[in-house]
Amino acid sequence: DAKTTQPPSMDCAEGRAANLPCNHSTISGNEYVYWYRQIHSQGPQYIIHGLKNNETNEMASLIITEDRKSSTLILPHATLRDTAVYYCIASPSSNFGNEKLTFGTGTRLTIIP
Amino acid sequence: EAQVTQNPRYLITVTGKKLTVTCSQNMNHEYMSWYRQDPGLGLRQIYYSMNVEVTDKGDVPEGYKVSRKEKRNFPLILESPSPNQTSLYFCASSSGTSYGYTFGSGTRLTVV
Numbered sequence: 001d002a003k004t005t006q007p008p009s010m011d012c013a014e015g016r017a018a019n020l021p022c023n024h025s026t027i028s029g030n031e032y033v034y035w036y037r038q039i040h041s042q043g044p045q046y047i048i049h050g051l052k053n054n055e056t057n058e059m060a061s062l063i064i065t066e067d068r069k070s071s072t073l074i075l076p077h078a079t080l081r082d083t084a085v086y087y088c089i090a091s092p093s094s095n096f097g098n099e100k101l102t103f104g105t106g107t108r109l110t111i112i113p
Numbered sequence: 114e115a116q117v118t119q120n121p122r123y124l125i126t127v128t129g130k131k132l133t134v135t136c137s138q139n140m141n142h143e144y145m146s147w148y149r150q151d152p153g154l155g156l157r158q159i160y161y162s163m164n165v166e167v168t169d170k171g172d173v174p175e176g177y178k179v180s181r182k183e184k185r186n187f188p189l190i191l192e193s194p195s196p197n198q199t200s201l202y203f204c205a206s207s208s209g210t211s212y213g214y215t216f217g218s219g220t221r222l223t224v225v
Contacts, residue, residue: 034213036213036214041201041219041221042216042218042219043117043203043205043216043217043218043219044156044203044205044214044216045216046213046214046215049213087155087156101158101214102158102172103148103155103156103157104155105153105155106155
């Protein structure tokens with residue numbers, strides 16, 4: 001799996017868009033970009049994933065650069081409940097069962113009131 | 114409610130005393146997986162299962178066993194726990210479609 005690099009921490013004001021960057025410069029053509037988050041010590045929660053097109057769901061948007069070497073997770077209107085550690089993962093399959101998701105240390109996002 | 118249920122939530126045990134952490138999912142998912150989480154090391158996969166009777170090692174399988182006799186259950190077995198297995202453990206399941214893994218609430222294990 002390609003290695004991903006994320007800033008260790010970020011702050012964002014409540015109500016503003018939170019933009020979380022991820023670098024995956026060695027990503028291969030068959031690797032997807034996944035985002036999960038972990039609130040305190042709860043189980044991680046799946047947010048979104050993509051291959052090369054931008055994706056949006058009810059939780060967030062995922063913007064992947066054209067060369068696929070980096071991506072940005074966007075939480076459009078951050079709330080205090082979005083304070084969590086966010087993990088960016090590159091993995092070679094969209095089959096969510098049998099890929100070995102390798103979680104790094106993620107970005108600790110703090111939403112400021 | 115669709116969920117992954119782990120038991121117990123907290124467990125303190127002594128070195129060498131066999132224990133089992135249970136995991137059950139009610140979503141009819143084919144895929145299940147166990148992770149451990151340690152400070153500074155992130156989440157690491159221990160074992161995973163692609164279906165009944167089909168299991169494979171993850172990144173840190175030493176000292177652990179699993180079984181998948183039924184689709185809904187995926188217990189994690191520590192035959193002879195040691196202090197270095199003190200950790201926060203998560204079970205997860207997936208249908209293999211576009212919704213990713215669903216994780217349980219975690220089991221905090223302390224081996225003394």
